Amino acid sequence: MPVRILIFEDNAGLREGLCQLLMLRDEYEITGRYENASQVITLLDQHNPDVILMDIEMPGISGIEAVRLIRTVNRDVQIIMLTVFDDHSHVFDALKAGANGYLLKRNVSDRLISSIGEVLAGGAPMSPSIARLVIGEMQTSKASAPYPLSDREKQILSSLADGNSFKMIASDLGISLETVRTHIKRIYEKLHVHSQIEAVSKAIREKLV
């Protein structure tokens, strides 16, 4: 059985180019090609594709909106974004919406075939710069601030961040309320903050908890 592919791409030249490229191989079947995604849900039912190639910028609804729509009714079809945008927000919005891969158009010619194979094998094909962007996201967590909090202080801070009052923390840890307060005061000094909110917000954002 050939792999069923559905294409959404508003640029007619590129759209036909993609089709040509894929039709060279008989393991692929283009079940449909459209210049916008306004009927995406209906078309999804009609064609029941294995893979969708989705442009982002199209007249009517955007490719990212389309992905969101698709994911409300179908978690299985593999979606590869195919676009010129390599900025942070397009990439993350698309991935959060539920895309499985993200290819820049300039990489399409040499990576499309392998990417379709990869996405069907449970992978997440991405252009190199996109992959770097994605892992860069998780690396931002670190570095900046090695606050010298003691173990006890970290423990109390994280309990505080879970929404516990001083009283609750005290009884959780089996120590006096006043002791909790003393720890909290030192935490404030070390973090250069003056309230629970600031401490918790700083702690969460800088990944101390």
Next chain:
Amino acid sequence: MPVRILIFEDNAGLREGLCQLLMLRDEYEITGRYENASQVITLLDQHNPDVILMDIEMPGISGIEAVRLIRTVNRDVQIIMLTVFDDHSHVFDALKAGANGYLLKRNVSDRLISSIGEVLAGGAPMSPSIARLVIGEMQTSKASAPYPLSDREKQILSSLADGNSFKMIASDLGISLETVRTHIKRIYEKLHVHSQIEAVSKAIREKLV
């Protein structure tokens, strides 16, 4: 100038295999190969590599620890993890520590060469299952619970999360303190929380702000 490669891998067989594979190509130069990373900083200085292949499980210090150490002194060398572990915590710890790529040993034979090229070109080579894990991470920021906060409420919540007191929020927005309090009460109801801390912690973690 050949690409200078440094290898840390405790399994002698695999280590030699990697060398054989790379030495087939004269654009690569193995400047060193070691069975543990205990001298990693010294060796880094000595060899000044372009790419490091790093196992995770080694006697002495782990590959992840080694990456952390390397990143304290060098942001430029490209590091590819080479390991059998494909679980969430190994992968994320390694990437957070500063690795640029993550290959499973079972994919090494067919992807090593292309991965080295990719990492040098500013990409982030990953085994397919790893890539899927990574993008799965950002999709967990699930849209499942879109709390129906009004615009004003979101604004106030995010100001609160920045560490502002009710008083500060009131004067920032040019409204009365009591109005801020009313909004806050409604936010608590909608979020099912009972304090600033809980609200802010929930807001940040579910990234409503």
Next chain:
DNA sequence: ATCACTATCCCCCGATCTGGGTATTTCGCG
């Protein structure tokens, strides 16, 4: 024209937190 929702404002009271102190014990380090 009524309903639901939003944004605005006010009061009260008790609980909680903040900032300023002081003090004891334990533990590791030189």
Next chain:
DNA sequence: CGCGAAATACCCAGATCGGGGGATAGTGAT
């Protein structure tokens, strides 16, 4: 052995917050 860091505990005064009321006004949908 003395020193500092960490953990423990207490007191007080004033600010802030949480939960309970009630109130007016505008907007958009039905």
